[in-house]
Amino acid sequence: MWRIAAPMILSNVSVPLLGMVDTGVTGHLDSPVYLGAVAIGAMIFSFLYTGVNFLRMGTTGITAQSFGADDNDGLRVSLGQALIVAMLIAFTLIALQAPLGSAAMYLLGPDAETHVHALEYFSIRIWSAPGTLANFALIGWFIGLQNARIPLLIFLTINITNIVLDLVFVLALGMKVDGVALASVFAEYSGLAVGGAFALSALRKRAGHWPVARLINVAAYKAFFSVNANLFVRTMALMFTLGFVTAQGARLGGLVLAANAVLMNFQNLTSFGLDGVAHAAEALVGKAIGQKRRDALKESVRLTLKWSLIFSIAFTLVYLVAGRTIIGILTDLPDVREAAIRYLPWMIASPLVSVWCFLYDGVYVGATRAKEMRNIMIISTLLVFLPAWYFLKPLGNDGLWLAFLLFMASRGIGMHIGYRRTVIPMVSLDHDQR
Numbered sequence: 001m002w003r004i005a006a007p008m009i010l011s012n013v014s015v016p017l018l019g020m021v022d023t024g025v026t027g028h029l030d031s032p033v034y035l036g037a038v039a040i041g042a043m044i045f046s047f048l049y050t051g052v053n054f055l056r057m058g059t060t061g062i063t064a065q066s067f068g069a070d071d072n073d074g075l076r077v078s079l080g081q082a083l084i085v086a087m088l089i090a091f092t093l094i095a096l097q098a099p100l101g102s103a104a105m106y107l108l109g110p111d112a113e114t115h116v117h118a119l120e121y122f123s124i125r126i127w128s129a130p131g132t133l134a135n136f137a138l139i140g141w142f143i144g145l146q147n148a149r150i151p152l153l154i155f156l157t158i159n160i161t162n163i164v165l166d167l168v169f170v171l172a173l174g175m176k177v178d179g180v181a182l183a184s185v186f187a188e189y190s191g192l193a194v195g196g197a198f199a200l201s202a203l204r205k206r207a208g209h210w211p212v213a214r215l216i217n218v219a220a221y222k223a224f225f226s227v228n229a230n231l232f233v234r235t236m237a238l239m240f241t242l243g244f245v246t247a248q249g250a251r252l253g254g255l256v257l258a259a260n261a262v263l264m265n266f267q268n269l270t271s272f273g274l275d276g277v278a279h280a281a282e283a284l285v286g287k288a289i290g291q292k293r294r295d296a297l298k299e300s301v302r303l304t305l306k307w308s309l310i311f312s313i314a315f316t317l318v319y320l321v322a323g324r325t326i327i328g329i330l331t332d333l334p335d336v337r338e339a340a341i342r343y344l345p346w347m348i349a350s351p352l353v354s355v356w357c358f359l360y361d362g363v364y365v366g367a368t369r370a371k372e373m374r375n376i377m378i379i380s381t382l383l384v385f386l387p388a389w390y391f392l393k394p395l396g397n398d399g400l401w402l403a404f405l406l407f408m409a410s411r412g413i414g415m416h417i418g419y420r421r422t423v424i425p426m427v428s429l430d431h432d433q434r
Contacts, residue, residue: 009276027331039261041121054231063144068290072208082137131188162187230370259339278362285366356412
């Protein structure tokens with residue numbers, strides 16, 4: 001488990017740390033408008049890219065099961081199909097960038113000055129789409145192979161490059177949101193170069209051939225889209241919720257928007273940190289199902305759940321002790337600091353509430369139970385989050401964050417129930433008990 005989890009924890013934690021650098025460099029400029037613009041722009045791409053994160057999740061589950069069944073041709077198909085779909089989606093996003101940008105600004109509703117800078121950020125960063133989506137496919141494929149070292153290298157290449165270029169473009173060259181966006185574009189393609197080189201090396205070591213018919217025949221993508229279409233809907237519901245939080249924050253005023261942008265770094269850090277263990281669950285559960293071993297399935301879930309709980313407690317303690325200090329590092333704008341500290345208790349509670357759904361996401365991805373993931377996410381969004389937000393509106397931003405935590409809790413409860421009803425029955429009695 002740790003051979004997979006440790007590199008992925010380091011990889012995932014580096015992502016929100018990058019977000020903190022983006023927040024930090026813009027939070028120290030001469031106006032909170034730049035901080036708000038990057039928050040809006042980053043949310044758009046978080047929505048777009050996380051919306052197609054099924055390329056990562058679906059590829060992991062399919063690859064892990066092929067790996068457990070020792071199917072080298074299946075490994076090639078899972079990678080090839082994911083890369084082809086990634087490029088089709090990426091170039092579609094680039095072609096539709098004008099209406100996408102306009103629609104996003106309308107839905108998120110920033111003020112006029114923030115609108116201009118956020119749209120500038122969007123128009124530059126959209127060109128990272130091919131690199132970003134190809135990296136999703138490569139990372140998912142390597143996790144499915146139970147090789148987390150290469151995703152770590154990809155993540156570190158992307159994020160170190162991005163951080164360095166953030167500092168160069170914004171602090172050294174005097175650029176503003178355009179520098180932050182351009183740094184992201186260069187970083188994604190640097191990660192793609194690293195991931196592509198290691199993928200070619202891994203394929204040369206595994207005997208097999210490319211079943212070309214399964215890559216060019218649309219009908220051969222049935223299994224791929226069966227899993228990924230449900231993951232797409234599931235992820236859209238999640239991103240709707242996250243986008244809704246940002247949009248409602250914007251409607252509560254520029255100060256609340258900026259404060260929530262700072263606090264969302266805490267949530268992202270929690271998410272990416274706990275997802276490191278969930279990635280191990282994906283690979284281990286997928287392999288166990290490929291091998292048809294119920295004992296390995298249960299042990300994988302037990303181990304990853306235990307360590308997820310340990311990490312969630314650690315995050316809560318860190319935020320409790322050092323939360324104010326972290327906020328002070330992220331921005332030196334007094335009003336934004338004060339507002340962020342005001343709502344910090346919600347982030348202190350979040351790891352203990354969110355841990356369950358993060359871990360079970362990994363279990364369901366490894367089991368390729370995407371339909372169940374979709375249904376639980378939709379129920380949590382429509383029947384828990386939105387009604388809770390509506391009834392808690394008088395509480396303002398506190399009500400917004402409380403509704404969000406109720407949403408995370410309902411996901412965890414639903415997936416725990418579904419695990420016993422749908423995942424465990426996928427595997428017959430253990431071979432060693434027959």
